[in-house]
Amino acid sequence: MEPQSITAKLAQLSVAQQECTIYRVHSHLRNVNDKAYEPEIISIGPYHCGKENLKMFEEHKLRYLHLLLQSKKKNVQDFISIIGREEQKARKCYAEPISLNATEFTEMMVLDGIFIIELVRKYNGVILREKNDPIFHMYWIMNSLQRDLMLFENQIPFFILLKLFDLVEVPGQHNKLMTLFSCFFGNLYPAKVNRKRSKRRPESPDKIKHLLDLVHCDWFPSFEDTKDVTERSWRSINSATGLIKANVKFKRNEGVTTLFDVGFEKGTMLLARITITDKTESVLRNLIVFEQYFQDTRSSFVTDYVTFLDYLINSSRDVEILSRFEIIDNWLGDDEVVANLFNKLGDSVTFRSSRFIYNVIFEDVDIHCRRRRNRWMAKLRSNYLNSPWAxxxxxxxxxxxxxxxxxxxxxxxxxxxxxxx
CATH class of the missing domain: 1.20.5 (Single alpha-helices involved in coiled-coils or other helix-helix interfaces)
Known part of the structure; x- marks a missing residue:
């Protein structure tokens, strides 16, 4: 057999790059906090398959598949046959070579996909649950599942889920599946989600890459399609402590539709409330890494928001100020831990400063702080009002x-x- 020409190799490479949607987190990001990208209890897809600490949940996958086959009176070969036709297409979605053979890979897609579908169906329909199903009797399990199913590396292609859902429900009810997923991930977000709009979702569900892509789409800011994100330079701003001294006020904005709706009016910064729990860092990190791999002109809103908070938060004192104004709801208890969280979220992250969606707000804050009256107030507070005795x-x-x-x-x-x- 003659060796392939370089032209043929380049053509194959081009096709492979276009089809890849599921990657591993690169080492620079992983080294900052490896645990944020690792599943706690369940492996989905090939990247974490076979890990010792995740094997316990394989029995739950088999149990859900068995119950489905019984209730629908179907044979597992029906599922394997249909998904087997998509094996090569699904395999190409992974950026790294998969060592599983065609049968092993197809069975993994079926087992993982059916578990996900049955989980969200049972989550939204109590009547579908087994009486003693431990997944719904132990809150920590559900909490970990919601986190694990949106991890960047812990994914299967979304079109596989659509194919399987057509076998489980009446074919073509893809909008119903999207609703089930939106409800399932509802309390994963650390703040508001505007469910009345889905402008960021592709018109066709089969254009969605995987569950993390869907989570990202559902949290898309309501203002993004109209907000001024033209390339421009901007000045940085002080932390919350510095802004308070410069006569900037903070107010919790309860009228916004998403976390990312930030405003600055008449010297007052308006921010939505963000709840910080033990899974917030993992959620934000995986959304950020998704944006790093799939950047376009309007997709880095999570990275931009985290960058915005990184400017506002330098120390525990800044967290205390934002907590006092009910902007940060700190379930971790320690203000220093929250400060460190936001100070490190941007480590090894590529930030597109020229397309920063909060550049206008930063400019307005800078203009406010440079006004003579506000500079005078800042000096007064810094020199004479910096302690109770002063x-x-x-x-x-x-x-x-x-x-x-x-x-x-x-x-x-x-x-x-x-x-x-």
Whole structure:
């Protein structure tokens, strides 16, 4: 057999790159916090398949498949046959070579895919659950499953889920599946999700890459299609502590539709509430790494928001200020831990500063802080009002000045009165 020409190799490479949708996290990001990208209890797809700490959940996958086959009166070969036709297409979605043979790979797609579909069906339909199903009797299991199923590396192609759902439900009910997933991941987000709009979702569900892509689409900001993200330079801003000193006020904005709707009006920064739990870092990190691999002109809103908070938060004092205004809901308890979380989220992340979606807000804040009155207030607070004792001293000095003025005026009035006499 003659060796392939370089032209043929380049053509194959081009096709392979276009079809890849599931990657491994590169080492620079993984080294910052490896655990954020590792599944806790379940392996989905080939990258974490066979890991010792995840084998326990394989029995739950088999149990869900067995129950489905019984209830639908179907043979597992029906599923394997149909998914087997998609084996090569699904395999090409993975950026790394998969060592499993065609049968092993197809069976993994069926087992993992059916588990995901049955899980979200049971999550939204109590009547479908077994009486003693441990997945729904132990909250920590569901909490870990919601996290694990959106991990960047822990994915199977979305079109496989659509094919399997057609075998489980009436074919073509893909919008129903999308709704099931949206409900399942509902409390995964650390803040509001605008469910009335889905502008970011592709028109056809089979254009969605995988579950993390769907989570990213569902959290897309309501303002993104109209917000000014033209390339421009901007100035950085101080942390919350510095902005307070520069006469900037903070207010929790309850009228926004998503976490990413940030405003700055008349010296007041308006932010939605964000709840920080033990899974927040993993959720944000996996959404950020998704944006790193699939960048376009309008997809890096999570990276931009985390960058925005990184400017606002330098220390535990900044977290305390934002918590006081009910902008941060800290379930971790330790303000220093939250500060460190946001200070490290941007490590090894490529940030497109020229397309920063908050550039206008940063400019407005900078203009506010550079106004003479606000600069004067900042200096006053920095030099004279930086501690309780300093504030007391200023108040005492002010009272002394006032009393001195009163005494002087009284003396002058007394002299004038004597002159008239």
């Amino acid at each position: 504030i007391v001293s200023v108040i005492v000095a002010f009272i002394i000045v006032i009393l001195t003025i009163i005494q002087t005026v009284s003396s002058i009035l007394q002299v004038v009165k004597c002159l008239h006499i």
